[in-house]
Amino acid sequence: MIRDKYAREIETILARYPDRQSAILPLLYLVQKEHGYCTEEGIREVADLLDLDPTTVKSIVGFYTLLYERPVGKYVVQICNDLPCALRGADDLVEHACRRLGIRPGETTSDGLFTLETVKCIAACHRAPVAQINLEYHENLTPEAFDALIERLRTEGMPSADGRIPGVVGLEPELSEEEGRGATGQ
Numbered sequence: 473m474i475r476d477k478y479a480r481e482i483e484t485i486l487a488r489y490p491d492r493q494s495a496i497l498p499l500l501y502l503v504q505k506e507h508g509y510c511t512e513e514g515i516r517e518v519a520d521l522l523d524l525d526p527t528t529v530k531s532i533v534g535f536y537t538l539l540y541e542r543p544v545g546k547y548v549v550q551i552c553n554d555l556p557c558a559l560r561g562a563d564d565l566v567e568h569a570c571r572r573l574g575i576r577p578g579e580t581t582s583d584g585l586f587t588l589e590t591v592k593c594i595a596a597c598h599r600a601p602v603a604q605i606n607l608e609y610h611e612n613l614t615p616e617a618f619d620a621l622i623e624r625l626r627t628e629g630m631p632s633a634d635g636r637i638p639g640v641v642g643l644e645p646e647l648s649e650e651e652g653r654g655a656t657g658q
């Protein structure tokens with residue numbers, strides 16, 4: 473339960489918001505950090521913490537593409553196939569990605585590395601077609617660039633993020649100066 477493991481973080485998050493229910497996203501990110509996706513139990517826990525109906529919390533999880541309702545791979549490949557991207561070849565890119573990864577949208581590779589999804593506009597239409605992988609944007613994608621990207625992730629990983637927990641970076645509770653020194657061992 474996040475309530476036990478992240479008691480201090482939860483307290484810090486809740487203290488940021490005059491309206492307690494505004495803490496819903498960072499709390500859901502904590503659930504995702506702990507479990508890799510927003511579990512039913514985690515959703516109920518967040519609902520309980522915020523005095524909300526679990527259905528309301530679940531609807532938030534369903535709305536945001538960086539929150540997952542089911543287990544996902546280490547890298548979540550989200551290809552935008554909204555109109556501007558579609559006009560620049562997104563549908564062909566999705567088909568290419570399916571062949572390259574051997575899965576269909578919504579599925580995860582058997583090695584647990586990649587989940588493929590199609591998403592609506594992710595606000596980079598001027599560089600379509602676009603994919604977001606965890607927190608990284610990849611723009612003006614071609615099939616060749618996509619293949620190179622997948623190969624790089626397989627061999628080198630993604631050093632800029634922890635990979636499994638999209639959305640957590642930048643939303644971690646701020647550490648006090650003293651806690652920060654402790655965390656970095658300085």
Ligand code: FES
Nearest residue numbers: 552557593596597
């Ligand atoms: S339509 Fe694809 S990023 Fe906007």
